[in-house]
Amino acid sequence: MKTKEYQLNLDFFDNKQEDTQKTIFSLANGHFGVEAINPINESINYGTNVNGYFDTGEITYGEKAFGYASEHQTIVNIPSLRTIYIQSLNGTTFDKSMLKERTLDMKTGILTEKFVLENSSGETIQMEVTSFVGQSLKNWYGIEYSFAAGTYVDDIYITKNIIFNRDIKQVETDDPRKQSLVQKVTVIGEQEQDSYSCVIKTQNTNLSLPILLKSADEINLSNYKVSLKKMSKVGYIFGIGDIQENVKNPFLQIPNLDEIKADSISFWKNTWENSALSIDDSPKLNKASLYNMFQLFQSAGRDGKTSLSAKGLSGTGYEGHYFWDTEMYGIPYFAHTSPGIARNLLIYRFNCLDQSRKRASELGVDKGALFAWRTINGLEASAYYPAGTAQYHIDADIAFAVDYYYKATKDNEFIEKYGMELILETARFWKGFGDYNTVDGQRQFEFHTVTGPDEYTALVDNNYYTNRMAKYNLSLVKKYADILKKNNSNKTKELKLTDEEIIDLDQTVKDVYLPYNTDKGIYAQDDSFLQKPVWPFDKTPKENYPLLLHYHPLTIYRYQVAKQADTLLAEYLFAGETPVDQLEREYDYYDKVTTHDSSLSKSIYGIIAARLNRTDETYNAFKDSVLMDLENSHGNTDDGLHVANLAGSWLSIVAGFAGMSLCDDYLSFEYHLPKQFSKLKFRMLYLNNLLEISLSQNSITISLIKGTGFKTKISDTIYELNSENKKITQVVTK
Amino acid sequence: MKTKEYQLNLDFFDNKQEDTQKTIFSLANGHFGVEAINPINESINYGTNVNGYFDTGEITYGEKAFGYASEHQTIVNIPSLRTIYIQSLNGTTFDKSMLKERTLDMKTGILTEKFVLENSSGETIQMEVTSFVGQSLKNWYGIEYSFAAGTYVDDIYITKNIIFNRDIKQVETDDPRKQSLVQKVTVIGEQEQDSYSCVIKTQNTNLSLPILLKSADEINLSNYKVSLKKMSKVGYIFGIGDIQENVKNPFLQIPNLDEIKADSISFWKNTWENSALSIDDSPKLNKASLYNMFQLFQSAGRDGKTSLSAKGLSGTGYEGHYFWDTEMYGIPYFAHTSPGIARNLLIYRFNCLDQSRKRASELGVDKGALFAWRTINGLEASAYYPAGTAQYHIDADIAFAVDYYYKATKDNEFIEKYGMELILETARFWKGFGDYNTVDGQRQFEFHTVTGPDEYTALVDNNYYTNRMAKYNLSLVKKYADILKKNNSNKTKELKLTDEEIIDLDQTVKDVYLPYNTDKGIYAQDDSFLQKPVWPFDKTPKENYPLLLHYHPLTIYRYQVAKQADTLLAEYLFAGETPVDQLEREYDYYDKVTTHDSSLSKSIYGIIAARLNRTDETYNAFKDSVLMDLENSHGNTDDGLHVANLAGSWLSIVAGFAGMSLCDDYLSFEYHLPKQFSKLKFRMLYLNNLLEISLSQNSITISLIKGTGFKTKISDTIYELNSENKKITQVVTK
Structure with missing residues (x-):
């Protein structure tokens, strides 16, 4: 590991805008995240995001109807842990700050920042801030401040606190991607000289969260006098407890700053061991790739009770909700880098099965489960069903992810305890939701009035992606019933899955209709997409993108225009099934009619471009994807990172450049390294083996670093790697 | 005219439920309506509805997007003018009332009611209430109370007032048909001994409405002592001024009770003269038909600034909004019974052209005008666009109504001043909204992502009704340009309508695609309707209708199920174009997949059934339609009358039984009297002629009652009626 590649600092950025940087430099550990809020900003009431810590509020509709989601769920705004209040001897506050240096060391998880602070008299001091978050010590955060004289040389008074319930202003927005509900919490706190502990409680969900602030040096939290004669350091420890219904023993043991720091360092060492990645020729893209991975590891819930929200723990956009992103982008990433996380993300879904069964019935399907399109607690929280509940494909996405995880791990215990039920209940939903129709004498199974991944097209019939995924979902029942049988499991009986049902579902698999346009020789996005007029791109000024902020949904929907990969997303998932x-x-x-207004799009186009060996398009899509947040190219990184795309950029390398795909019994690779790179190397896990894949312009090499071995297919040849045969290289002929 | 037929009293009803009766016995005059609220109910804060007197309030969306309607518009709740407060000498209030008799005399517009009132001591008195509303004296309402002893025989004290801003409670509802916003008004009033005058003002729209309450006998409004020794009568006059932006001279002249009463009597005499109707064999259906006509006359705005709301002035359902009902159901009715009203209803639309041009542009169409789906002030107020703005067909409905009105009146001045612009701007919208598509080598003009009249199917392509109506709308440009040319008008130049545009629009007419299903040999409701599974009617319990209150829109939309006539509505409008x-x-x-959950449906099915000579289906549909409100068969007459259906029941007779349709140069009839009726007679206007049409089981007779004559076609023969030849009878051979 080259140290420099793992360090992100201000040099990287053309745009150093504070609101974007607070997202980019956020630290997290799957349980909570700390945005890199300017520490000299007392009035800020946000900046700490606790995974799954949310409140609800009634959704008001202009016009309400049966079965609408009834409550908003919104991640709670907790004030920043980073703020500090500094006064000079004469009482003037150092309330201006200029950031001079900022370095995120992704190899250790430690963030270091240097500020020059100024008071109203124009006097300055220097402040260095070091912060880090525990990883296995998941409830802990440490922050250290060092002060040195600037033009001001006297003593200063520092106060460290955390103030809740500052004036909360609701921001009106037409942008559905922002947070919509700002909540108040009740706080019961105990202030001591060198510590403050409290339990905050949400108003409607009644969830308690214990928080502790403790001086590392047993100094006063308020008005502590620091001499600037020599550089002076003070440290604080924050505890962010587990979310509880009743508070009990919030913090049994309080680690010291060094312990937290060491924990962070050791976590990242182990993590990179399994997932190191390097791209020669482009330090920038290399760093960006590592950054995206770093943030993914930080973002995902690891406890089976929480998941991976659309913005991770770096912001409150999309209200902290979990979407299908987790399964379609996150799971493949974690399955190959940290399978335990993938497993727990799927267990979170398992824990939502009851709510989802109820939801299926509300949507008129009396068997199976329909997962909420966006949610924290498992209940539907989408207040706009055409781009929410209508995205039924989330069911198949979850089943697909279960299958993916299994293929990557062969975790039979997971299938037994969680996976089979997820697959079966989603398959049952599809069976009840779809209907047979006879077209030109052909009896086919169809799905009506659905919205596919492309949110610029809504409520259509037979969305290719949805149908293809539902078909796969249905097919998984027999596959896993067979596996369970082989494992002598009783699970199918427990789930009341009879042979008749298996046969019936398997017949349905064959009958699912996939819309194909003969004229164009392509799969049709849906029954009507290709009949619509193409969006007038030539009349659309650049500033009118993303379209969703500048056109009525009715205007967008009536044209052939896609926000993101839809048909091509299915093509990516079912690699090799469609002729080149x-x-x-x-x-x-589809590229011609896709705006890529969704951050989920570019990476998928890049992967398909790679498979088609379109080297420039592959490279450009990858660049767009991998730099999306670091360059704030979607303009809304302020609200949080685009987490699905973080994984998308990794997939661009692994599934794109290296053409990796997961088959039932082996790992397959196809060589597609764009000509812009001379060498690329990454590590990944497969069936408990640690692999390293190296691509050069004329070869691909797979090495077994750890583990007992596995089968792999490169181009059309299958190889077996094991303790005897640890490396295979195939020379590429273009 | 038989007097009895024109009297509606309590005997008519099985269900005398007070909330339904208040709607049914409401009195109105197009300017304001007075619901028949129980007079002994001081705490009521509604009951008076002033046409077009509304306030706005921000629409809150669960998730907002570009171009959404921004404000609710809601008719203001004004307290009932009917309430009175009565005390016995010892101060106990007569706060219980039992309705004993109630008669609405539709020949005069006078409502008479008898109550027995009871105080808390169980003592009773009798009260008779007579009320009436001015018609040409459109700002006036009169009410008289007579008191007589019951078990209580002493003097009573009466107080007559009107109290605003009682505690207003917002009712939460999932039923989109109810009023959603309850508003407060400011009131500046002047109380004198025998009168109270005030101006109420809305909070957001800043609209002033002057109201006057005056004792007819110059008696005290408060605590006036009435002796019950002899029957005692007191009268009050209410003035409901015009809606003003600034109040000026609210009431120049105050009529007395007799003048108001006489005005009502003379209005109804003249009105029935032109529209009398009688059905032999069924006094009940005869009375119901007259009642429906009576309420139509009462409901429609007559000033060009207001229109005909979905509930008329009988209730606040649908928030007092104007919909397409006015044009498609109301206009044909008024064109043949009171053409001046039809004219003013269309002028109201003309006055909304500016807002509608702006709306077209918001919806991405840079030429023409798109009328609001529901509105009072011309701006879109639908908070659910899939069953709101997406019903673009309202544009064609308005153009159709302009053409209908012209065909019925040949009012060239109207076309010059208003009609041509309405037709042109709507046609221009269609041209900009639609697009050419090539299907099987055929170039055709299509309309995408629209909702037709059937609100159980939304956001579809090529809705037959919409396309058919748009085609007609487009065709009207050339027709009226030619008429204007013949009239030597400069209007086309003023509207910048060039010959090229006329030719272009006329070519488009030919290219508009009409979806037809070859297998079934029927027009398809839209491109996808017939491919969807049929709604599981056999699994739907009776109490689950209307579906919209019991199923998620997504569930309803994915099935083949219609709320109301859609394709058949077009078939009704373009009579004779489709082979029998x-x-x-x-x-x-379509009958098999239609729930008739919309009140607009039955009458249209009845008319088509009549044309197909399906006598029982015709009769049953007519019965369902004509009695809908009187029998409260939709269960929500409490919220107001189903005004479109009132006209629908008239159309059932005229366009159904008598098969009347309007051609460019003559009035056409087809004989379809159901066998359940032996004789039926009705009057109507056509080109300034008053006609009487009589149907018996073996003949149809058209008589010219007044006017210089016209051409008529009965079955396939064209006749000319004039001063020489005043009657034509055709014997029917079945």
């Missing part, structure tokens, strides 16, 4: 010439046509066709 | 065998198939097909 058709894939070429599909890429060319 | 196809019409048979369409009727049979």
Whole structure:
């Protein structure tokens, strides 16, 4: 590991805008995240995001109807842990700050920042801030401040606190991607000289969260006098407890700053061991790739009770909700870098099955489960069903992810305890939701009035992605019933899955209709998409993107225009099923009508471009994807990172450049390294083996670093790697 | 005119439920309406509805997007003018009332009611209430109370007032048909001994409404002592001024009670003269038909600034909004019974053109005008666009109504001043909204992502009704340009309508695509309707209707199920264009998948059934339609009358039984009297002629009562009626 590649500092950025940087430099550990809020800003009432810590509020509709989601769920705004209040001897406050240096060391998880602070008299001092978050010590955060004289040389008074319930202003917004509900919490706190502990409680969900602030040096939290004669350091420890219904023993043991720091360092050492990645020729893209991975590890819930929200723990956009992103982008990433996280993300879904069964019935399907499109607690929280509940495909996405995780790990215990039920209940939903229709004498199973991944097209029939995924979902029942049988499991009986049902579902698999347009020789996004007029791109000024902020949904929906990969997303998932010439046509066709207004799009286009060996398009899509947040190219990184795309950029490398795909019994690779790179190397896990894949312009090498071995297919040849045969290289002929 | 037929009293009703009766016995005059609220109910803060007197309030969306309607518009609740406060000598209040008799005399517009009142000591008195509303004296309402002893025989004290801003409670509802916003008004009043005058003002729209309450006998409004020794009568006059931006001279002249009463009597005499109707064999259906007509006359705005709201002035359902009902149901009715009202209803639309041009542009169409789906002030107030703004067909409905009005009146001045611009701006919208598509080598003009009249199917492509109506709308440009040319008008130049545009629009007319299903031999409701599974009617319990209150829109939309006539509505409007065998198939097909959950449906099915000579279906649909409110068969007459259906029941007779349709140069009739009736007679206006049409089981007779004559076609023969030849009878052979 080259140290420099793992260090992100201000040099990286053209745009050093504070609101964007607070997101980018956020630290987290799956349980909570701390945005890199300017520490000299007492009035800020946000900046700490606790995974799954949310409140509810009634959704008001202009016009309400049966079965609408009834409550908003919104991640609670907890004030920043980073703020500090500093006064000079004469009482003037150092309330201006200028950031001079900022370095995130991704190899250790330690963030170091240097500020020059100024008071109203124009006097300055220097402040260095070091912060880090515990990883296995998941309830802990440490922050250290060092002060040195500037033009001001006398003593200063520092106060460290955490103030709740500052004036909360609701921001009106037309942008559905922002947080919509700001909540108040009740706080019961105990202030001591060198510590402050409290329990905050949400108003409606009644969830308690214990918080502790403690001086590391047993100094006064308020008005502590620091001499600037020599550089002076003070440290604080924050405890962010587990979310509880009743508070009990919030903090049994309080680690010291060194312990937290050491924990962070050791976590990242182990993590990178399994997932190191390097791209020659482009330090910038290399760093960006590592950054995206760093943030993914930070973002995902690890306890089976929480998941990976659309913005991770770096912001409150999308209200802290979990979407399908977790399964379709997050799970493949974690399955190959930290399978325990992937497992727990799926267990979170398992824990939502009851709510989802109820939801299926509310949507008129009396068997199976329908997962909420966006949620924290498992209940539907989408207040706009055409781009919410109508995205039924989330069910198949979850089943797909279960299957992916299993293929990557062969975790039979997981299938037994959680996976089979997830697959079966989602398959049952599809069976009840779809209907047979006879078209030109052909009896086919169809799905009506659905919205696919492309949110610029809503409420259509037979969305290709949805149908393809539902078909796969249905097919998984027999596959896993067979596996369970082989494992002598009783699970199918417990789930009341009979042979008749298996046969019936398996017949349905064959009958699911996939819309194909003969004229164009491509899969049709849905029954009507290709009949609509193409969006007038030539009349659309640049500033009118993303379209969703500048056009009425009715205007967007009536045109052939896609926000993101839809048909091509399915093509990516079912690699190799579609002939290359058709894939070429599909890429060319859909690319022309896709705005990529969704951050989930570019990486998928990049992967398909890679498979088509379109080297420039692959490279450009990858660049767009990997730099999306670091360059704030979507303009809303302020609200939080685009977490799905973080994983997308990794997939661009692994599934794109290296053409990795997961088969039932082996790991498959196809060589597609763009000509812009001379060498690329990454590590990944597969069936408990640690692999390293190296790509050069004329070869691909797979090495077994740890583990007992596995099968792999490169291009069309299958190899076996094991303790005897630890490395295989295939020379590429272009 | 038989007097009895024109009297509606309590005997008519099985269900005398007070909330329904208040709607049914409401009095109105197009300017304001007075619900028949129980007079002994001081705490009521509603009951008076002033046409177009509304306030606005921000629409809150669960998730907002560009171009959404921003403000609710809601008719203001004004307290009932009917309430009175009565005390016995010892101060106990007569606060219980039992309705004993109630008669609405539709020949005069006078409502008479008898109550027995009871105080808390169980003592009773009798009260008779007579009320009436001015018609040409449109700002006036009169009410008289007579008192007589019951078990209580002493003097009573009466107080008559009007109290604003009682505690207003917002009622939460999932039913989109109810009023959603309750508003407060400011009131500046002047109390004198025998009168109270005030101006109320809305909070957001800043609209002033002067109101006057005056004792007819110059007696004290408060605590006036009435002796019960002899029957004692007291009268009050209410003035409901015009809606003003600034109040000036609210009431120049105050009529007395007799003048108001006489005005009502003379209005109804003249009105029935032009529209009398009688059905032999069924006094009940005869009375119901007259009642529906009576309420239509009462409901429609007559000033060009207001229109005909979905509930008329009988209730606040649908917030007092104007919909397409006015044009598609109301205009044909008024065009043949009171053309001046039809004219003013269309002028109201003309006055909304500016807002509608702006709306078109918001919806991405840079030419023409798009009328608001529901509105009072011309701005879109629908908070659910899939069943609101997406019903673009309202544009064509308005153009159709302009054409209908012209065909019924040949009012060239109207076309010059208002009609041509309405037709052109709506046609321009369609041209900009639609797009050419090539299907199987055929270039066709299509309309995408629209909702037709059937609100159980939303956001579909090529809704037959919409396309058919848009096609007609487009065709009207050339028609009226030619008429204006013939009239030597400069209007087309003023509207910048060039010959090129006329030719272009006329070519588009030919290219508009109409979806037809070859297998079934019927017009398809839209591109996808017939491919969806049929709603599981056999699994739907009776109490689950209307579906909209019991199923998520997504569930409803994914099935083949219609709320109301959609394709068949177009078939009704374009009578004779579709071969009878196809019409048979369409009727049979669509009837099976239509719930008639919309009150607009039954009458249209009845008319088509009549044309198909299905006598029982015609009769049953007519019965359902004509009695809908009187029998409260939709269960929500409490919220107001179903005004479109009131007109629908008239159309059932005129366009159904008598098969009347309007051609460019003559009035056409087809004989379809159901066998359940032996004789039926009605009057109507056509080109300034007053006609009487009589149907018996073996003949149809058209008589010219007044006027210089006209051409008529009965079955396939054209006749001319004039001063020489005043009557034509055709014997029917079945």
